[in-house]
Amino acid sequence: MTTEGERTTTPAAGRAGPEGAPAPPSARRSTGRAVLGRLSWGLADQAASSLSNFAVGVYVARSLGPTAFGVFSLAWVTYGVVLSVSRGVATDPLVVRFSGVPEESWRGAVARSTGTALGVGTVIGVACLAAGLGLGGRVGPAFACLGVVLPGLLLQDAWRYAFFAAGTGRKAFVNDVVWGVALIPALVVAARVGSVGGFVLAWGGSAAVAAGYGCLQSGIRPRLTGIRAWLRAHRDLGYRYLVENVGVSGASQLRAYGLGVLVGVGAVGVVRGAELLMGPFMAILMGLSLVTVAEAARVLRRAPHRLGRFCLLLGGGQAVAALLWGGALLLMPDRAGELVLGDVWSSASALIVPVTLGVAGSGLGTGAAAGLRALAAARRSLRCQLFASVCYVGGGLGGAAWGGTVGSAWGVAAATLLASAVWWLQLRSALRERHHPSPSRSDPEVSQP
Secondary structure, X not given: OOOHHHHOOOOOOOOOOOOOOOOOHHHHHHHHHHHHHHHHHHHHHHHHHHHHHHHHHHHHHXXXXXXXXXXXHHHHHHHHHHHHHXXXXXXXXXXXXXXXXXXXXXXXXXXXXXXXXXXXXXXXXXXXXXXXXXXXXXXXXXXXXXXXXXXXXXXXXXXXXXXXXXXXXXXXXXXXXXXHXXXXXXXXXXXXXXOHHHHHHHHHHHHHHHHHHHHHHHOOOOOHHHHHHHHXXXXXXXXXXXXXXXXXXXXXXXXXXXXXXXXXXXXXXXXXXXXXHOHHHHHHHHHHHHHHHHHHHHHHHHOHHHHHHHHHHHHHHHHHHHHHHHHHHHOOOHHHHHHHHHHHHHHHHHHHHHHHHHHHHHHHHHHHHHHHHHOOOHHHHXXXXXXHHHHXXXXXXXXXXXXXXXXHHHHHHHHHHHHHHHHHHHHHHHHHHHHOOOOOOOOOOOOOO
C-alpha cells in the first residue's frame, strides 16, 4: 500500500516552488533537453510497437481477406477494452503518482501495479476463453485464443508504462523491440496455419516473451498478493480512470459490433484498414501519450503556470501532424495502397478524409486530457470521456444507419471534434479553479495541495 510519505512526493500533488522565480537559462536548457529525450524515447518505443501491430494487421488483411480480417478486428477491439481496464486500475495511477519519485517508492509501486495488470489479464482471459469455446463458428476460436494470451499482453504493456514513469523510456523501447523480433517467426508459423486464431496466438505469444524480458530488465517480479492493497490505495483515481478508459475502448467495441450488424463484418475490416493507413502517425500519437501525462505532471510540479501552454502545444502539434499525414495518404497511388492492404484498399481508401479529421480531433483533445490527468482531476476527465464515448457511439452507428461504412466514419469524425472542444473547456475551468480557488468549493481535485 502507498504510504503517506509516498503520496507527498507525487507529481500531481507536489509543489513547484515560487512561480515568480524564473529558472536560470542553463537550468531551462537542461530541463528542455531532458524533456526532449524522454519524448524521443516515447516516440521510438511507440514506433517499434506500432510497427509490430501494423505488420500483424497487414499480414492478416493480405493473408485472410476482408471477412477474416473483420473477425480478427473484433478480437483486436476486445483486447483494447481489456487493456483499458488494466491501464485504468494499474498503470494510470502509477504514472500519475509515481513519475519522478525515489527509486524505492517506484519499485514497490511497480511490483503491485504489474501484479494488478497480470491479475486483470488472468481473470478476464479465463472469461474470454470460456466465451470463445461457447461461441464456436468463426468468431469463437479467435476469442478463445485471445483469452490465452491476454495475461502476457497486459503485463508487457504495464512494463512500458512503468519504465516511462521512471524516466527510462529506453528500456520500454528495447522491450518492444524484443516483442517485434519474437513476432517474426511467430507470424511465419501462423501463416502456415492460416487461421485467425493462429495469428492471435502469434501476436499475443510474442508479447508474452517481451513481458518475461521486462521482469529481467527491471529486476522486479509482479506481486499478485499486492493487488488488493494497490486497488485500495488508489481507488480515488483508479475506478474513475477505469470507467474513463473503458468508455474509450468500449465505445470502439460497440461501434465495431454495431457496424458489423448494420453493414456486415467486412465493414469492420474496412474501418480497421483505414485506421492502419494512419499507422505511422498513430505511432507518433501513441508514443507521445506514453509520456505526456508524466511530462505534464512534471510541468505542474516545477512551473504550474506553464501547464496550459504545454497542453496547447502538445494537442495543436498532434492535430497539425495528423492533417499533414492524411494529406499525404490522399496522394498515395492505388498500386501502393493495394500492395499494403490488398483487397481491403479499395474500400478503405474512401475513408481517408473522415478518419484523418477524427484522428486530428483526437490529437487535439489529448493535450487537454494530459493536463486534466496531471491535475488529478479525475472527476472532470471522467465527465469528458463519458460525453466523448456517447458521441462516438452515436455518431458511428447513426452514420452507419444513414450512409453505411463511409457515413459511420464521418459520424465519428464529427463526434471526435465535438468532444475535443469539451476537453479543452474542462481543462480551462480546472486551471482557473487551481489558480483562483473558490472559498466554498470542497472538491479537492484541482485545489492547491
